[in-house]
Amino acid sequence: xxxxxxxxxxxxxxxxxxxxxxxxxxxxxxxxxxxxxxxxxxxxxxxxxxxxxxxxxxxxxxxxxxxxxxxxxxxxxxxxxxxxxxxxxxxxxxxxxxxxxxxxxxxxxxxxxxxxxxxxxxxxxxxxxxxxxxxxxxxxxxxxxxxxxxxxxxxxxxxxxxxxxxxxxxxxxxxxxxxxxxxxxxxxxxxxxxxxxxxxxxxxxxxxxxxxxxxxxxxxxxxxxxxxxxxxxxxxxxxxxxxxxxxxxxxxxxxxxxxxxxxxxxxxxxxxxxxxxxxxxxxxxxxxxxxxxxxxxxxxxxxxxxxxxxxxxxxxxxxxxxxxxxxxxxxxxxxxxxxxxxxx
Numbered sequence: 001x002x003x004x005x006x007x008x009x010x011x012x013x014x015x016x017x018x019x020x021x022x023x024x025x026x027x028x029x030x031x032x033x034x035x036x037x038x039x040x041x042x043x044x045x046x047x048x049x050x051x052x053x054x055x056x057x058x059x060x061x062x063x064x065x066x067x068x069x070x071x072x073x074x075x076x077x078x079x080x081x082x083x084x085x086x087x088x089x090x091x092x093x094x095x096x097x098x099x100x101x102x103x104x105x106x107x108x109x110x111x112x113x114x115x116x117x118x119x120x121x122x123x124x125x126x127x128x129x130x131x132x133x134x135x136x137x138x139x140x141x142x143x144x145x146x147x148x149x150x151x152x153x154x155x156x157x158x159x160x161x162x163x164x165x166x167x168x169x170x171x172x173x174x175x176x177x178x179x180x181x182x183x184x185x186x187x188x189x190x191x192x193x194x195x196x197x198x199x200x201x202x203x204x205x206x207x208x209x210x211x212x213x214x215x216x217x218x219x220x221x222x223x224x225x226x227x228x229x230x231x232x233x234x235x236x237x238x239x240x241x242x243x244x245x246x247x248x249x250x251x252x253x254x255x256x257x258x259x260x261x262x263x264x265x266x267x268x269x270x271x272x273x274x275x276x277x278x279x280x281x282x283x284x285x286x287x288x289x290x291x292x293x294x295x296x297x298x299x300x301x302x303x304x305x306x307x308x309x310x311x312x313x314x315x316x317x318x319x320x321x322x323x324x325x326x327x328x329x330x331x332x333x334x335x336x337x338x339x340x341x342x343x344x
Contacts, residue, residue, distance in 0.1 A: 067083040116342040118148075147297040
């Protein structure tokens with residue numbers, strides 16, 4: 001497998017589906033994301049790709065059906081599809097791994113029961129990636145609890161650099177952009193630099209204190225244009241935090257389309273770079289920035305260049321934001337402790 005600039009070779013991408021109990025949710029994201037990747041939404045219109053699709057044995061026939069559809073769609077960029085139930089075959093030589101498999105919490109289940117199952121899943125996946133993925137493999141964890149699943153994956157894949165393991169908070173970032181866009185009746189592309197701090201959970205903190213909107217007279221702060229701190233500090237935050245639950249209530253299924261789109265956004269910016277003057281939100285390993293405990297996978301504002309992300313530094317944090325950021329960090333510390341107790 002040729003190494004070096006991902007633009008110069010076929011990108012191999014792994015999508016993981018692990019448990020039949022989450023088959024509908026996983027199938028939705030997987031089914032939504034593969035045509036996006038094959039059309040160049042994730043890696044650009046000139047980047048050929050080979051897709052590696054992983055599922056459990058009982059779903060092998062359905063997985064083959066997805067492969068058939070990908071072939072029938074005749075995507076010019078798609079140079080191959082490997083559909084398999086073997087994690088080793090799925091991970092062989094992949095440059096980008098999109099981890100969408102996980103175990104959801106069910107009625108009557110304790111948090112530790114759910115965490116224990118996810119620890120088991122990500123331990124197995126980490127082992128396959130550790131031994132068989134490309135040396136420069138980039139990993140995006142989508143399945144919840146995404147931040148802690150990413151942490152566990154790293155625990156069992158020590159040779160994969162910390163910088164190469166991330167989790168998805170771009171969906172929350174995009175939701176925040178959408179809410180501001182609707183509130184101000186502007187194009188979403190004119191809104192930038194919202195921040196999602198912390199956990200991909202209901203404790204996350206959507207922050208607009210540094211966000212701006214492009215207007216006919218130049219960039220203006222979101223707070224100045226919205227002119228409603230009560231809404232921005234309460235309803236806006238709650239709406240973004242609870243958006244996933246609201247979608248489930250409305251369509252009786254999880255938000256697969258927007259999650260797939262956000263995953264493409266996440267990888268595209270990571271690999272190809274963020275626009276000048278713009279940052280995005282990614283769940284990454286904390287280095288202690290903004291007083292967040294090192295070693296947590298925490299969502300920060302980042303910029304990306306040449307396939308590497310960097311946490312945006314020097315942003316002013318007010319008292320309200322500090323409390324929100326610390327609260328979501330506290331939840332991640334608790335999740336980490338719970339997950340590590342399941343390793344024994």
